[in-house]
Amino acid sequence: MNAKKVVEINEVTKTYGKKNQKQYQALKGVSFEVESGEFVGIMGASGSGKTTLLNILSTLDKPTSGSVKINGNDVTELKGNQLADFRSSEIGFIFQDFNLLESLTARENIALPLSLQNVSPKEIAPKVESIAKTLGIESILDSYPTEVSGGQKQRIAAARALVHNPSVLFGDEPTGALDSQSATELLDTMRKLNEQQQVSILLVTHDPYSASYAKRILFIKDGQIGTELTRGDKSQQDFYQEILVELGTFQD
C-alpha cells in the first residue's frame, strides 16, 4: 500500500488570549500523521482541545506554532483565496449539525463544491449521481434538506463532502445528532468508503461506538495526545471494549 501521508502535524500549539492578558493554552505540542487510506479517530472529552485541533486541521483556525501539512502542502502558509481554494479542493467536511444550505435541493447542495471549481455541468451530473448511489440517497436528490430525515441529511452532507474527491474527510461528531440506527448506517457507509474507495478519514468524536469504526484512535487530553490504540485484527466488539477500558483509565 502506498504510504503517502495526507495529514502531518508537527508540534502544534495553540494559545488563546493576547500576550498581556490571561492566556489559555488549548494545544500543547501535538504531533501525529495520517496516512492515505487510513481511518483515524480522535477522542477526547469536552475541553480536551479536540475541536481546536480539528479547526486547525481543517484550516479554519491557525496554530500559534508548529506546522500542519495536508497532502504535502503547509496550510499554515496559505492565505485568503489560496486558503479557500485549498479548502474547497482538498478537504471534505461533515459536521454534527449537517450544515446543509436549506435553500438548495440535495442535488444542488452536493454539486456546490464542483460548481465552485467550475466543473462543467456535463461532468457534474454523473459525479453527483454516482456519489449519491454510493451513499444511498438517489431517491431524495430533488428534495430540500427540510424535507428529509436527519440521517438522510447527514448522508447528503457526506456526499457533498466527498463529491470532489478530497484528500481527506474530516468528521466533527457526524453522528452527534442522529438516532442510533441512522448513526450505524452512516458509520457503516464511512467504513465502506474507507475500505473500498480508500477515502482517508479523520473522525473527531467523544462517542466510543463511533470511534470503534476507526482503525487507529488517538486520545487527546488537556491539549496533548496521550495514548494511541490500534485495532489491528481485533473484532469491532473487542476494540470497542478496549476503548471503554482506555477511556476509564484515561479520564483519571
Place this chain on the structure above:
Amino acid sequence: MLNKLALSGIKNRLRDYIVLFSGLIISSAIFYMFMALATNKSFITNNAAGSNAKIVFMFGAVLLMIITFVYVSYANSFLLSMRKRDYATFMMLGAKGSKISQLIFIETITIGITATAVGIIAGVGLTAGVGNALINMLGVSSKNFSAFYFPAIVDTLAFFMIVFLIASLVNAIKMSKKPILELLHSNQIPNRNKTKFSIQILQTIIGIGSLAVGYWAMASIKDLKLSALPIALVAIVIGSYLLFNAVVVVIINLLKRNLNFANKNLRNFTLSQINFRIHSYTMILSTVSILFALALGAITVGMGFKNEIPEIADKGVTYDVVTHSQDTQTKKLTSKLTGVKEQVTYTYKVAGNEVYFINTEFNDNPILYPKRDSRGLISDNKYEKITPKSMSKNETEYSYALIDLINGVTDYENTKINFVTKTSFSQLSGKPQTFTTFKLKDFQTNLKQAKQIQMHENKLFPKSDLYGSSKYDMYEQNMGLLGGLAFMGYFLGLAFLAMLASTLMFKILAGADYDKGRYRMLKRMGVRQSLLKNSIRSELAVLFGLPAALGIVHVLFGLQFFKILLIDPYAGIMLPFIAFIIIYLIYYLITVWLYEKIVMND
C-alpha cells in the same frame, strides 16, 4: 431589574441598534418635515392653487403615514429578530411570558420615544435646510414658512407614539404566543414553492394583463376622467403583486434549469437565495415598486412643472418685453437686455375712442398675432401678421391684440383702430406715444432685466391698464402656481424615496441574522471571500433592482396621466431619473455594506 435587562439588551448590540435607530430617526425627521409643510395652511394657500394643494398634501400625508407604518413594522421585526434569542434564553431561564412581553414593550417604546424625539430635532434642521434650498431653487415665496412649527411636532409625536404602541403590542403578543423552540428557529425553514407551473403561468398572464389595464387607464384619463385613478391604482397593485409572485419565480426557475448558467460558482446558491426570499418579499417588493413610482413620478412631475414655467410664459405672450414711451431710465434698462433678436418701436395717438397708427410702420414690421391651441398657448410659433391690409380679416381680435399693447385705453369694445399715413398722423391732434417690442433669444436669462423694466413701467404708469399682460407678469403668476406644485413634487418624492429605500433595507437586514449560518458554512467549504461578496451583491441587487425597474415602467406609463396638466410630461425626464437612481444606489450600497458586516463578521 426588568428595565436594566431591557437596556442592557440595547447596549450589547449597539451597532445593530445604531442602524435601527438612524433609520427611525430619518423616518420621523421626514415625517416631521412633511407635516411642517402639510399642516401649515397659510404656507400652502400662499403658494399653490388653494384647495387643490390641500388635497394633494392630504393625499401625500396619508401615503406617508401608510409607508411610515410599514416602515416601523419592518424596523420592529428587525429589532425582534435581533432580540429573539435573548428573549428565548430569558424564557428558558424561567421568565414568564408576561414578563417577556413587558420587556419587549419597554424596549420598543424606549427606542420609539428616543428616536422620535431625536428625529423631530433632526427634522427641524432638515426642514430649515432642505425646505429653504427648495424654496430658493424654485423661487417660491418663503412667507409663512418656518422650520419650527409646533402643530407639526405634536402631529409627529402623536403619530409615532400610536405606531410604536401598536408595534410593541404586536411584538409582545408575537413573542409570548410562540413556543421557545420556534422562536429560535423561525424563518430558517424555506417555504418551498409548491405552486403548479400552470398556475404560475396563469398568474403571470393575469399579472401582465392587469398592468396593461392599469397603464391603459392612465393613458385614457381624458375619456375615463376621475375614474382612471382608482382603476389604475387597483390594477397596478394587483399586477405588481402577481408579477413578483409568479414571473420572477418562473424566470429564476428557468435560469436554474439552464445548468450551464446555474452550475457556475455560487450562481445556484444566489438564485436559490433570491427564490427563497421572493415569496416573503412579494408584498414589500410590490409596495416598493409602487412607492418608487410615486416618488419618482412626484419628482418628475415636479420638475416638469418647474421646467414649464418659462415655457408656458413663453407660449402665452408674443413679445418678451414691451416698453411704453421710453424715458432715459427705460433706455438704460433695455440696453441691458441680452440676445435681442428684434426691437421695433411703434408710434400711436389716442383721441377719444379712436387710436391711430402709422401704416408704414406696420407694413415694415407687422405686429404678430398668435394662433392659440385649446389651452390658450401659442402653437409652434404660428403667427398671423397684423398690417393695415390684413386688419379686416379679423378686425375684433386684431384690435384687441393691439389695444393690449398700448397704454391708456380700457374700453376694448368701442375703440376703433385706424392706420394713417405719416403726414396725416402728424396733423392729428394729441400727443404722440410709442411702444417698443422686444423679441429675445432667451427670456429666462433676461429675467432680472425684465423684472427691472416691469417695475419701472409700473412706476411710470401707475394707473395703467397694462398690468398683468406682460410676459414677466405671466411668468411670476405661473411661478406662484406651478412652483408650489413643483415644490410639493420634490418634497413628496424625496420623502417617499428615503422611506421606501430604508424599508427595503430593513426588510433585508432583518433577514441577515438568519443568513449568517449559510455564509459561515460556505466559507468553511472553501468559498472565496470574493465569491461570497459577489453573491451577496447580486442577490441584493436583484431585490433592489426589480422594484426599481418595475417602478420606472410604472412612471413611464403614469406620466400619461399628466398630459392634461403639462405640455410635455416626458421633457427633461432624464434628470430626475438619474438623480433618483443615484440616491437609490446609495441606499443599495449602504445595505450591502451593512449586510456584509452582519453575515461575514466572524
